Amino acid sequence: KGHKAGPVYDPEGVPYNYIVIIDAGSSGSRVHIYHWPDPKGLDSSSQVDSDSDSDSDSDSDDDDDDKDQKLSKPKRDDGNLTLTNTSNSTTLTSFLPTVSKEKGQKWVKRIKPGISTFNKMPDKVGKGYLKSLLNYAKNVVPKMQQARTPIFLHATGGMRLLEAQEQTEILQASCNYIKDTSSFYLPDCDSHVSIIDGETEGIYGWLGLNYMIGGIDDPTKHNHGKDHSTYGMMEMGGASTQVVFSPNTTMSKTYEDEMYKLTLTGRGSTNGTMAIRDYDVYTTTWLGYGINEAQSAFTKSLIEASKGKATEISDPCMPKGSSREDNETVFKGSGNFTQCIDNVQSIVTKSCDKDKESIGCLLLNSPKPDFDINHFIGVSEFYDSTHDVFEMGGIFDYFHFNDKLKTFCTSDWDDLIAKYTKSTDKADDKDQLTEKLQQACFKGTWVSNLLITGLGLPQITDGDNDPTRHNETLLNYLLPFQSTNNINGSEFSWTLGKAMLYASGETGLALNLTSNKGSFVGFYANKNSSAITYGAEIGSFHRPDFSKKNKTGDKNGADWDDMLDKSSHRLWGALAFLVILGAVVYLLLGKSRR
The missing domain is CATH 3.30.420.150 (Exopolyphosphatase. Domain 2)
Structure with missing residues (x-):
């Protein structure tokens, strides 16, 4: 309570896409909320490469037009992927998310201890643990957006240490509780409520880190030599340590089987175009x-x-x-x-x-x-x-x-x-x-x-x-x-990388990209290229479309239901006052007639 709900639309009327991600770590859990303009509503002809507001750590909104035009088919343009970032004022596109604030609120809440401590009482994990995180997310995500807002709970190091049966019981109880007590979009327990391995956590972290610094946004500004612009990440939690980086060309070829192929989709440098960028990334973890x-x-x-x-x-x-x-x-x-x-x-x-x-x-x-x-x-x-x-x-x-x-x-x-x-x-x-x-x-x-x-x-x-x-x-x-503990005013979290990949995946889906290798959005290990981690939902699980019939023109996200709900006590008070006033007038008129 006390947290202002986020906006439904951006200033130009494009609906936001929200995502809720719970990072269930070994010593505690955090819920993060992100948003970005729905790529189906972007105007590819007038907004690509034009100046736009960056989606910074304040609750600023991205600047896109609410048009129903289709985006052009993407092309590979030598890594010309541009993303929103607060570290510079260059012209950047704005369909990928950052942590959003409104009046100093960071849209993140943490609780302790780690979710793995419920291994002997999985039935308590909902009401006794996840409830406060879900309530926080419900207060941030606008009501009319919640049914189309995907929610993920990804557990890391602490849960990896439990027995398989204990893992299953906690995850199933968590999924059931989220489904029973919220309207967030959760079409599949296996992919939305899961334990992610250290390599996956590392890639998400690497993506989030490079997005926050600007290594992906502006390769020219971050050119380290040898055609290299990204930064390596070392993350140490309570249970595991991850190391992720993009090696030089010689190392990538020598250890090709150990590498991961990562593909992102973004808006291109030419009006009406899209760009696809491939990265060769090495990720490893020590539990x-x-x-x-x-x-x-x-x-x-x-x-x-x-x-x-x-x-x-x-x-x-x-x-x-x-x-x-x-x-x-x-x-x-x-x-x-x-x-x-x-x-x-x-x-x-x-x-x-x-x-x-x-x-x-x-x-x-x-x-x-x-x-x-x-x-x-x-x-x-x-x-x-x-x-x-x-x-x-x-x-x-x-x-x-x-x-x-x-x-x-x-x-x-x-x-x-x-x-x-x-x-x-x-x-x-x-x-x-x-x-x-x-x-x-x-x-x-x-x-x-x-x-x-x-x-x-x-x-x-x-x-x-x-x-x-x-x-x-x-x-x-x-x-x-x-x-570091702070990058451009934000605390680091691998969940930003997850959200960023999801946003990129939705952009690919908006362009009707196929899942063939080389044209999907996500990543896979070279030694197991059939096991793809996709950016967004696949198959029939796509995020529900935004319903325009709910649009009221209120750019701050208020609809009639919300307004009535928030003001119901005032309405009832006004009606009660009118009834009392009418009774008094009736009695006074009755006396005058006598």
């Missing part, structure tokens, strides 16, 4: 390499080293004097930074097939990044674990970060508590801070060693060690790696 699972593996290794007999165990990745309990075992911090690194590296390299001592051993049998053109952006825990305590997000300065990490890990616990609790008065805040400080040494060591030892990141340094270069805003797109 168990998310920050929470890594810490669990580290704790398990300490218990195994004690042969399970000790009730008090020394933890080298906790500051001296600190302690924590885990399943009746007390872990005492020793602040032994050298031992901490050794223990962490043994977990980082456990998935290396061979040459565990080699830098970048996790990618030994995979396409290697060419750091001259592959510039990576780290999101989620790559930023949080380096910045929350150490304030070293942004440019990854390996040497200064390691110095700061060592100083923290070897510090006395009482000194750290005194330093970091000066501005914290509430007991709850102090408890959260204590937990954060206890975990900071391990988290920082894990991220640093995963980047250098596991993934082969060059050990760069910021000679001036300028603190203003360690923040959540991207400063230099040409660095080998930097972490």
Whole structure:
């Protein structure tokens, strides 16, 4: 409640297409809402390549004409795909979505814990968990749009760790609840409520990231050399880590079977044309390499080293004097930074097939990044674990970060508590801070060693060690790696990539594209080209058409039903007042007649 519903139409009368996506992660779930003008209503003859408002992070609306003309057949024009983005003011088309706001509202809501915690009580996942997310989406998506607004629930790392039967029960209960309690468009449980693998999550994230930065929008502006304009993504969640990038031509050919083919449809550079752009993308994931699972593996290794007999165990990745309990075992911090690194590296390299001592051993049998053109952006825990305590997000300065990490890990616990609790008065805040400080040494060591030892990141340094270069805003797109929590005013989410691909797919459907390889919108693995992940619905499941008979001319999305519903209490109050007034007049007239 309290969230203003989004618009039904854009300023020119083109109806918006909405989408609702629930990101069911390992530590919590977020619902995201996106919209874009219906491609069936775009005017291909007058709007292509003309100036238009970008669909920014405010609830601004795209500028398209409400015409029923058919769009011209697309052509491949050397990657001339243009998408809306807020990072520049160049002429961009506007049919693809960004996160929309209205008066500061980001159209996103988060709840905790992760959906996987309902593995022993799947029947509670609806009313006890999803209800608040659905209510939020209902308040944002206009009522007259909800029946044609597709909803997706895609679970990630946490759900991947459950037994198959537990997964099925949670997903089925979730789908049933969404169908029973909302009118959102959900034609197929298997495709709309599912667990997506790490590779799929990675491609969605790569798409969203490059859309937000502008690597897809404006290849010329983001030309890194060797005909390369996109950015690599590294994402670390609670359970898994994903790495996605577009390798150079040599690597793509050498590891052709390991690559994914991604196809997008957009509006072309010439009036009345469309463009199709193909990307060769490598995506890989390591389940168990998310920050929470890594810490669990580290704790398990300490218990195994004690042969399970000790009730008090020394933890080298906790500051001296600190302690924590885990399943009746007390872990005492020793602040032994050298031992901490050794223990962490043994977990980082456990998935290396061979040459565990080699830098970048996790990618030994995979396409290697060419750091001259592959510039990576780290999101989620790559930023949080380096910045929350150490304030070293942004440019990854390996040497200064390691110095700061060592100083923290070897510090006395009482000194750290005194330093970091000066501005914290509430007991709850102090408890959260204590937990954060206890975990900071391990988290920082894990991220640093995963980047250098596991993934082969060059050990760069910021000679001036300028603190203003360690923040959540991207400063230099040409660095080998930097972490961020904010891109052009928006927090990163892989759900933007899902929405973007769906919008591109709907554009392809509006052009009557076939599903033949090379002319569909979506992606597939080269080694399994028959398993296509399509951008939008396929078969008979297309989004219902917008019904123009509901149009009232109100560009802010209000229709008569909504108006009556919102004003019903005023109408009843007015009627009651008129009845009372009539009675009074009748009585007064009766007295005068007597």
